Amino acid sequence: MPDLKGIQLISRRVQLNYKPMLTQVLQLYDNNNRLGEAPSDPDKIYSYEGKKYGQPKFRIKTNPATELRPASDAFSFEKDEKTGVITLRCVIEVYRDEPDVIPLKIKNPGISLEFDAAGKKITRQLTITQSPAINAVNLLQDLHAQTAVTWEEIQGLFTHLREPGNTAAFQFTATAELWWEELIKTGGTAPFRLLTVLETSSLLAKPVTTVKPFSGLVARVRDHRGTVIRPTIKPRPTVRPTPGPADENPKFKPAQKLDIKSIIVRSYTKDDTLIFGPFAEQLNVKDLSWQVVNIPKAGENYTISYQPTYQADVFNFLPQVFRIKAKEQSGEPRISISMNAGADEKPENYKINIALTLIPYYNALAKKDLYRELNRITKGVTRFCELRLGGYKSARFELRSAYAGENAVFTGKMPASIDVIDPVNGFVLNVECTLESFDYFRREISEGDGIIIGDIVFELVSGKGDTPQTSLQRIPVELNIGKLAGIPVAIKPDTENVDDVIDIKGFTIYNENSFPVSIKGIDVTLLSQIEETVYEAEYDPDLQAAWPLDLPDNATQQVLLVGQQTEEEEASFWTQVVCEPYGVSIKKEADEILERIIDYATGDPQLWKLEISCPLFEKWGQLDDATITPFKQVSHLIVEIKNEKGATFSVKLDQQKPVATLEMSRSISEILKTQQLTGRKYQYRIGTNYIIQSAHWTEWSDPESTASDYLTVIPHALSQP
Secondary structure, eight states: OOOTTOEEOOOEEEEOOOHHHHHHHHHTTOSOEEESSOOOOTTOOEEETTEEEEOOEEEEOEEOOOSSSOOEESEEEEEOTTTOOEEEEEEEEEEOSSTTOEEOOOEEEEEEEEEEETTEEEEEEEEEEEOOOBSBTTEEEEEEEEEEEOHHHHHHHHHHHTSTTOOEEEEEEEEEEEEEEEEEOOTTOOOOOOOOHHHHOOSBOSSTTSOOOOSSSSOOOEETTEEOSOOOOOOOOOOOOOOOSSOSSOEEOOOEEEEEEEEEEEEEOTTOHHHHGGGGGGGTOOOOOOEEEEEEETTEEEEEEEEEOSSTTEEEEOOSEEEEBBOTTTOOBOEEEEEEOOTTOOGGGOEEEEEEEEEEEOOHHHHHHHHHHHHHHTTTSOOOOEEEEOOEEEEEEEEOGGGSSTTOSSSOBOOSEESOOOTTTOEEEEEEEOHHHHHHHHHHTTSTTOEEEEEEEEEEEEOOSSSOEEEEEEEEEEEOTTSOBOOOOEEEEEEEEETTEEEEEEEEEEEOSSSOEEEEEEEEEEEEEETTEEEEEESOOOEEOOSSEEEOTTEEEEEEEOOOOOTTSOOOOOSEEEEEEEEEEESSOHHHHHHHHHHTOBSOOEEEEEEEEOHHHHTGGGSOHHHHGGGTTEEEEEEEEEOTTSOEEEEEEOSSOOEEEEEEEEOHHHHHHHTOSSOOOOEEEEEEEESSSOOEEOOOBOOSOTTOSEEEOOOOOTTOO
């Protein structure tokens, strides 16, 4: 049974440290609140200069309902599948209930969490990342809070929840400092009006979950209306009173601090699966439904298969194809070849065994299609997500009919099915060929679009109805040495600091491999994100690059984000760049790649005996004088044989030993490259040694038949030129 929790797909995400930049932004708005009286009553509304203010309140933010999920609190358990670290995350909203009351600004917020786990009291102080101000009258900002817990601490909580009717209660305590200044009233001062933060801020344009990117974080790149490169923070208007006839500079009493506190209590049952996330399966909940979407692409139907999980913005996602894995050291396909002789060593009984390692390949453009699809059906709630391979009951390999049975397109053998495979780490497909079918096989996987040899059949589990349902989804297995999976390239952002704002100019691609690569393209997504919350995403930023891009080994290439933004357009700022290269391949010809694979083929060498004879020496006593007279000064012959690798062997022939046998061998690579067992390639030359004269050597020659095991040689007569 596979691990249904799945494994996170690795995206080449470039993340900058946005926290210092957030601090810069918040400092623009950390001046004290100015009121006409102390805001000591948490429920009272304070009017000042025509606006309404009140002590801020705290609540857990609500994730709105979508087609895929019900509404839920922004509080969840998360687990890193690689490290095993468990994190509790929540988003606390600073707000006022009244739609026309502005929450007073706060400083130094703190959040603690307390809950009971089967009699064990767990208390944690949460770390907080503050969002900038939200451009909505009664919403101030979000507080992203988190803490780590261990499984031993929370295990009893889930044991308790399994019992019918049991609940789990969590208590959040939010604290903050509220600093305020009181105006010193002087005679003759005309009324004046202070500009508020919310009036001068152009940060988050929409309330709650449909906010736009906040400014002052990272480089502004592009929004849906146009493009920009260079961000600038719009200067905050100076807070100046309207001067009166007697006093143009109003004065305020020294700032005073008011400590505020709020307690939030929430109770959840095992049906609140989005709260318990990766641990929901321990509560015997049903799996969510798989979705299969066909997207037209240039006249073709493009399929993406995904399943929501019980973690916010985490989806199971099937690969688009399985491909041959690339070797990390060379970028060449992970293919091994061995050859075995039959019992009688007849050529037709030799078998060539090929092992291909196949792994899932996730098309970057398919991921982008998923982001757009989720954004569309959730009406902007889900803009980006984490993708994993999971949610399946089983996965098996099935051979396509064209390559199975007696009517197969080549006379090889491979398993009609493999019932248990590991679709995360890949599997090995073994192919058995003859010499004849090997030639067909190597040609098919190196030319054109390769071959689709079979399918990985996923048995998907969905929770529709009273009982779980299963469906089958087929993912093709492609054999093509020009399209491999797993060739690495590194990507790093290019930034510059302008006016204390970090601008993303673009990114640099690093080919850190010891071999050249070609990149068909790079798909880029820009994110405005704090902790786990994505406030905005840009799916189609413009790039200054010509594709495909060829990079020599250990070379780099800069790619710029390009475009311009008009003054009327609002700036967009981003905290992350997600870069997904696609179509990465090794820059070598197919024949060259195959020859290197064949060079590493294993197996016992083919041994054969070459009989070398001199008929003149064999029949010397039977020949007449006229025949042997030209050769009477011949002492002996030296016959040299040079094999396919250039190695040289020799034998000596004379009247006492007119025949000699030379044992030869051919490597597996030599056989596979020639596609013949009997067509043995070698060259020979003859050295005729005389009694009183120096030896005579012929040029290197090819035998009349390389398939023969016999070679006949004749000495060079003295009378010959």
